[in-house]
Amino acid sequence: MTVVLKVGGSVLTRKSEPETVDEAALGTVAEAVAGALAGDSPAAPAAPAVGDLVLVHGGGSFGHHHADRHGVTRTAGLHDASAITAIHAAMTDLNATVVDALQGAGVPALPVAPFAAATRGADGTLALATAPVETMLEEDFVPVLHGDVVAHAGEGATILSGDELVVALARALGADRVGLCSGVPGVLDEDGDVVDQVGSFDAVAGALGGSDATDVTGGMAGKVRTLLDLEAPANVFGLEALGAFLAGGNPGTSIRRDR
Amino acid sequence: MTVVLKVGGSVLTRKSEPETVDEAALGTVAEAVAGALAGDSPAAPAAPAVGDLVLVHGGGSFGHHHADRHGVTRTAGLHDASAITAIHAAMTDLNATVVDALQGAGVPALPVAPFAAATRGADGTLALATAPVETMLEEDFVPVLHGDVVAHAGEGATILSGDELVVALARALGADRVGLCSGVPGVLDEDGDVVDQVGSFDAVAGALGGSDATDVTGGMAGKVRTLLDLEAPANVFGLEALGAFLAGGNPGTSIRRDR
Numbered sequence: 092m093t094v095v096l097k098v099g100g101s102v103l104t105r106k107s108e109p110e111t112v113d114e115a116a117l118g119t120v121a122e123a124v125a126g127a128l129a130g131d132s133p134a135a136p137a138a139p140a141v142g143d144l145v146l147v148h149g150g151g152s153f154g155h156h157h158a159d160r161h162g163v164t165r166t167a168g169l170h171d172a173s174a175i176t177a178i179h180a181a182m183t184d185l186n187a188t189v190v191d192a193l194q195g196a197g198v199p200a201l202p203v204a205p206f207a208a209a210t211r212g213a214d215g216t217l218a219l220a221t222a223p224v225e226t227m228l229e230e231d232f233v234p235v236l237h238g239d240v241v242a243h244a245g246e247g248a249t250i251l252s253g254d255e256l257v258v259a260l261a262r263a264l265g266a267d268r269v270g271l272c273s274g275v276p277g278v279l280d281e282d283g284d285v286v287d288q289v290g291s292f293d294a295v296a297g298a299l300g301g302s303d304a305t306d307v308t309g310g311m312a313g314k315v316r317t318l319l320d321l322e323a324p325a326n327v328f329g330l331e332a333l334g335a336f337l338a339g340g341n342p343g344t345s346i347r348r349d350r
Numbered sequence: 351m352t353v354v355l356k357v358g359g360s361v362l363t364r365k366s367e368p369e370t371v372d373e374a375a376l377g378t379v380a381e382a383v384a385g386a387l388a389g390d391s392p393a394a395p396a397a398p399a400v401g402d403l404v405l406v407h408g409g410g411s412f413g414h415h416h417a418d419r420h421g422v423t424r425t426a427g428l429h430d431a432s433a434i435t436a437i438h439a440a441m442t443d444l445n446a447t448v449v450d451a452l453q454g455a456g457v458p459a460l461p462v463a464p465f466a467a468a469t470r471g472a473d474g475t476l477a478l479a480t481a482p483v484e485t486m487l488e489e490d491f492v493p494v495l496h497g498d499v500v501a502h503a504g505e506g507a508t509i510l511s512g513d514e515l516v517v518a519l520a521r522a523l524g525a526d527r528v529g530l531c532s533g534v535p536g537v538l539d540e541d542g543d544v545v546d547q548v549g550s551f552d553a554v555a556g557a558l559g560g561s562d563a564t565d566v567t568g569g570m571a572g573k574v575r576t577l578l579d580l581e582a583p584a585n586v587f588g589l590e591a592l593g594a595f596l597a598g599g600n601p602g603t604s605i606r607r608d609r
Contacts, residue, residue, distance in 0.1 A: 172458035172491060176449060179461065183442070190435060199431040201501075202438065207466040210485040220479030226469040226501035232431060242460075242485035 092142035093228075095266045095323075096124075096337070097257045100151025100238065101274035102330050103189065109156045110181065112188055119330055120189075120272070121196035124233070127337035128198060141337055143228040145260055146193075146200070149253035150238040153185040154178060158250055165255075166215060168246025175248045179206050179240050186237040193235065201227055203236045205251055209259075211243035217255055221263040228264075236260070258317050269325040270336045271314060276329035277343030278311060290349035292316055318346040351401035352487075353596070354525045354582075355383075356516045359410025359497065360533035361589050362448065368415045369440065371447055378589055379448075379531070380455035383492070386596035387457060400596055402487040404519055405452075405459070408512035409497040412444040413437060417509055424514075425474060427505025434507045438465050438499050445496040452494065460486055462495045464510055468518075470502035476514055480522040487523075495519070517576050528584040529595045530573060535588035536602030537570060549608035551575055577605040 098120055105111045127141045150158075157178040163169045186202050193200035208220040227234045241251035254271075261269050277285035280298045289295050292315060299312040311327075318325040326336055328343025335342045357379055364370045386400045409417075416437040422428045445461050452459035467479040486493045500510035513530075520528050536544035539557045548554050551574060558571040570586075577584040585595055587602025594601045 170458075170489065172460055173453050176453065176459075176461060180446065187439065194432050194435065199429075200435075201431055201507075202435060202465070204463045204466045206461070207463045207482055208479055210481045218481055220467055220481065222469045222477055222479065223466055223501050226503055229503060230429065230501060230506050232501070232506075242482050242489060242491070244485055244488060247489050247491075248460075 092268070093145075093264050093266045094141050094143070094268045094270065094337070095145045095147065095257055095261045095264065096270040096272065097147040097149070097253050098272045099274055100149030100154065100253070102151075102272055103148055104151030104153060104185065107152070109152050110184070111152055112185070116330060117189065117192045120333065121192045121198065123333040123337060124193060125196040125198050126334065128233070143264070144233050145224060145228070145264065146233060146235045147253045147256045147260065148186070148189055148235070148237050150182055150185065153181045154238055154250075157181050163240075163248070163250055165250050165252060166246075168243050168249045170247035175240050178250075179204070182237050182239050186235060189237075190235050193233065198233050199231060200233045200235045203227075203234045205236055205239040205256060206241060209239075209241045209251055211241050211246075211249060211251075213244040215243075217241070217251070217259055219256070219259040219263065221260065224260065225264065254314055254317060258321060261321050261323050266323045269318065269321060269323045270333075271318070271325065271327045272330055272333050272336070273327055274329070275311075276332065277327050278315060278346070286344050289315060289319070289344055289346045292319060315346060319348045351527070352404075352523050352525045353400050353402070353527045353529065354404045354406065354516055354520045354523065355529045355531065355596070356406040356408070356512050357531045358533055359408030359413065359512070361410075361531055362407055363410030363412060363444065366411070368411050369443070370411055371444070375589060376448065376451045379592065380451045380457065382592040382596060383452060384455040384457050385593065387492070402523075403492050404483060404487070404523065405492060405494045406512045406515045406519065407445070407448055407494070407496050409441055409444070412440045413497055413509075416440050422499075422507070422509055424509050424511060425505070427502050427508045429506035434499050437509075438463070441496050441498050445494060448496075449494050452492065457492050458490060459492045459494050462486075462493045464495055464498040464515060465500060468498070468500045468510055470500050470505075470508060470510075472503040474502075476500070476510070476518055478515065478518040478522065480519065483519065484523065513573055513576055517580065520580050520582050525582045528577065528580060528582045529592075530577070530584065530586045531589055531592050531595070532586055533588070534570075535591065536586050537574060537605070545603050548574060548578070548603055548605045551578060574605060578607045
């Protein structure tokens with residue numbers, strides 16, 4: 092059982108305050124992951140172990156403010172080495188804090204900086220080297236990747252979103268399950284209620300017309316589109332449901348293309 | 351013209367004092383690299399531009415003390431995620447300082463953490479993903495890699511030396527020249543004099559009997575062996591000759607297998 096879990100930047104940080112970690116939320120994530128790996132999830136004590144777990148986290152207030160200031164997106168790049176390095180450093184700082192919290196809870200987490208492993212072609216296609224992550228999993232570690240910058244042919248460097256990493260990892264590793272722990276409890280319909288299942292984009296297109304205006308890495312509409320393209324079933328849920336997801340449940344919104 | 355240049359940890363740091371950068375030496379390196387990229391090397395004003403340049407630096411006092419404390423080498427690994435992360439963090443701290451100094455001198459340097467891009471098989475063979483470095487070069491950046499830890503099948507994580515990175519990069523990029531800027535002015539014979547040229551290991555085996563006892567990543571004997579296996583000609587020289595090497599000269603010891 093291979094699980095790719097992304098914890099959104101909006102869960103781990105306070106987006107309104109630059110580079111501020113939400114320590115309570117981070118602690119909740121660390122405890123949930125540690126509990127699932129130990130097989131003692133209160134939500135499902137007899138659930139099978141998670142097995143191989145890869146974590147990805149977004150940038151939240153660490154990455155987005157830098158990206159906004161420099162006008163860099165996933166398609167519009169930068170050639171300013173200092174600015175690129177500053178965005179990368181903000182993300183690795185957050186990653187170090189996340190990895191430290193996980194290790195403190197007993198999770199054998201290791202930091203993985205995608206800037207060193209990923210590249211984008213001139214057409215925007217992402218290539219991610221996953222051999223290091225695969226070896227870490229075989230050795231019973233929990234690799235922790237993060238939204239980052241990426242060298243981009245013809246553009247210098249652009250933004251690499253956590254959502255893109257989730258897709259690349261799920262495909263390369265043949266993930267059995269994908270989870271997106273988000274700032275909202277799932278995909279919401281026009282009334283603000285959680286949609287149980289999404290099997291096609293059209294079914295929720297109306298409710299997902301807009302994305303978070305300040306989020307250069309894509310809002311819910313983009314997440315749903317990319318998750319529908321995966322072989323693996325995916326769930327979008329809030330922090331309160333992370334334990335249930337890791338225990339094998341299907342909280343929030345289940346996303347899998349109708350077939 | 352693609353050049354792979356390693357600056358030894360013993361040049362950049364004070365090995366006797368843990369995690370102390372030799373700021374003067376680092377400044378000298380940064381100015382020499384900046385001058386070579388600008389084509390204004392005083393040593394050879396009309397020399398062709400360096401073209402694509404990849405930098406690698408060793409750990410010096412940043413990496414070795416951690417490695418020694420945990421008993422980890424290139425073959426004997428660790429499964430302790432906190433210890434692995436501490437070694438990695440010490441190396442990325444040094445890398446950030448090196449990248450910052452280079453940028454300050456006008457070099458478009460970018461940090462590349464090999465832990466995210468490399469893996470070792472059970473037989474110790476290193477695989478390094480170099481696509482990100484190649485894209486950075488195409489975009490006129492100067493990638494700066496560093497000695498690091500690496501996920502190792504069956505061993506957890508082991509040490510990845512700067513010398514190993516030089517070999518992997520030179521091969522993958524088809525480098526035209528390789529330089530090792532070292533704490534000594536070249537390969538020394540039994541009398542302590544610099545050997546001009548080395549074409550086989552046997553010719554210098556007597557003088558290279560021992561390696562630095564405290565250096566888990568291999569001393570001069572290991573460097574000579576690996577450089578002899580490269581297609582590209584290599585030079586080992588001291589900091590005072592870095593400008594001359596970057597200007598196209600062959601300072602210190604030239605190493606290329608007799609053929």
